[in-house]
Amino acid sequence: MAEGALLDAAMIETIMLTLKLATVTTVVLLLVGTPLAWWLARSRGLWKDVVATVVALPIVLPPTVLGFYLLIAMGPDSPLTALLGRKLSFTFEGLVVGSVVYSLPFVVNPIRNAFEAMGPRPMEVAATLRASPLDAFFTVALPLALPGLFTGAILGFAHTVGEFGVVLMIGGGIPGVTKVLSVTIFDYVETLQWAKAHILAGGMLAMSFVVILAMMLAERRLKKARR
Amino acid sequence: MIPPKSAMRIGCAALLALLVPTDPARAGETLAAVAANFTEAAKEIGTAFADATGHTVSYSFGPTGQIYTQITQGAPFELFLAADQARPERAEAEGYAVPGARFTYAVGQLVLWSPDPARVAGRDALAAPDLTHIAIANPRTAPYGAAAVEVMRALGVYDALAPKLVEGKSISQAHQFVATGNAEVGFVALSQIVGHDAGSRWAVPQEMYTPIRQDAVLLAAGADSAAAKAYLAFLQGPEARAIIARYGYGTGD
Structure with a gap:
């Protein structure tokens, strides 16, 4: 490492890649997770419980289980590969898919809770005011659930930054493509480059602390403003 | 059926047997x-x-x-x-x-291996145009990975193949990448595939890499x-x- 420079080029590359992965994953998660959370909050019956269970699975399953199945699912003989016409393993897109699955409950659950806390009243009032369901969703439900969306986005982002097992199993550690922060730190620890490991690991620790603290403070402020 | 009480007793006896060393000098x-x-x-x-x-x-x-x-x-x-x-x-x-x-x-003996019986006939397998990924162990931490890089350099193909290399954190993971078909070929340890006849392999000559x-x-x-x-x-x-x-x-x- 150059004298005075805290980060070398490889470290900057891995940081930028990780931020890109977390950003793309969070956007996809909000787009997929919000309708899913809405459906889970509003519907009844067995199907809802089954789907909610599937969404929650990544919380309890070890990343090796998810990584193993994702690796199989992205392999040459899988229906997914046939559908896409190419393998997803060892690609950035593959990591996004893996991260979306892995972080899904962390985004869906807070949004779902926000929708449930809102109760049926606001949507009923909107309907009596002749708002179409879609209109009411965007002008009433979504703004009311904003704290939940906010929490979900932050948790999804932070969880993706912190992901290790899944990216290790489907990524292949390609610099600039799939070699994210957690894998790079693992590499440094393995090769006894503890100074570099300390810089990245310490940075992640500080960032995670700031993100979670900021989230809690912002959430409280949002709730207060609502009252 | 063993009644619960005596089952309990048997269990306690078994536990005690575990705690008491039988013969410390020998076992x-x-x-x-x-x-x-x-x-x-x-x-x-x-x-x-x-x-x-x-x-x-x-x-x-x-x-x-x-x-x-x-x-x-x-x-x-x-x-x-x-x-x-x-x-x-x-x-x-x-x-x-x-x-x-x-x-x-x-x-350790390094082998270029594929589960596909037709893919690896020799070193030329590395030049196959339909090859998208070659799995190796992390060359910075795993000797088999370092040896794989040495072999590709010795063959003069390393620079051309570098974009196709995917790294497992260990030789086990490199093997897993190939076994699941996510990488078509990989440099693995002979010990990982020695029991299986399936697939095709090229035993890399020892003089091409530092003995592992x-x-x-x-x-x-x-x-x-x-x-x-x-x-x-x-x-x-x-x-x-x-x-x-x-x-x-x-x-x-």
Whole structure:
């Protein structure tokens, strides 16, 4: 490492890649997770419980289980590969898919809770005011659930930054493509480059602390403003 | 059906039997940290060792670099069977291992392998145009990975193939990438595929890479353990060497 420079080029590359992965994953998660959370909050019956269970699975399953199945699912003989016409393993897109699955409950659950806390009243009032369901969703439900969306986005982002097992199993550690922060730190620890490991690991620790603290403070402020 | 009360009694007796050592001088226990690539051979050697000496050995398998880091942080391992020479040497130099007991217990053989029976006929498999990914172990941490890079450099194809390389954190993961078909071919250890006839392979000639000598050392925690010393002796004996050779390793000299 150059004298005075805290980060070398490889470290900057891995940081930028990780931020890109977390950003793309969070956007996809909000787009997929919000309708899913809405459906889970509003519907009844067995199907809802089954789907909610599937969404929650990544919380309890070890990343090796998810990584193993994702690796199989992205392999040459899988229906997914046939559908896409190419393998997803060892690609950035593959990591996004893996991260979306892995972080899904962390985004869906807070949004779902926000929708449930809102109760049926606001949507009923909107309907009596002749708002179409879609209109009411965007002008009433979504703004009311904003704290939940906010929490979900932050948790999804932070969880993706912190992901290790899944990216290790489907990524292949390609610099600039799939070699994210957690894998790079693992590499440094393995090769006894503890100074570099300390810089990245310490940075992640500080960032995670700031993100979670900021989230809690912002959430409280949002709730207060609502009252 | 055993009535619950006597089942309880039997259970208590069994627990007590576990707690009371039967013959401490004869039946010792030792804990060995073993490089992941040696897993299967080590298990068989462990069984043979128990039959031959009455001692038992437990294993902790992992990547050599990780094991070494754990040893420096006070892991309770008594023996260290590494995937390289560097880490045992370093353990000796830094006082984590008992000096003078280090030896080469196995010499790894590098193989280019594919589960597809038609894919690997020789070194030309690396030039196949439909090859999208080549799996190797992390060349910075795993000797098999470093050897794979050496071979590709020796063949003059490394720069051309670099964009196709995917790294497993260990040789086990490189093998997994190929076995699941996510990489079409990979440089793996002969020991990983020695039991399977499926697929196709090219045994890389030894002169193309630095011999992958795997060294073993007695760690400081095992300095006074009779079982640990017995294991090292057994590992150098003919019975263990036969097992090691059967699992696709050279046995050094």
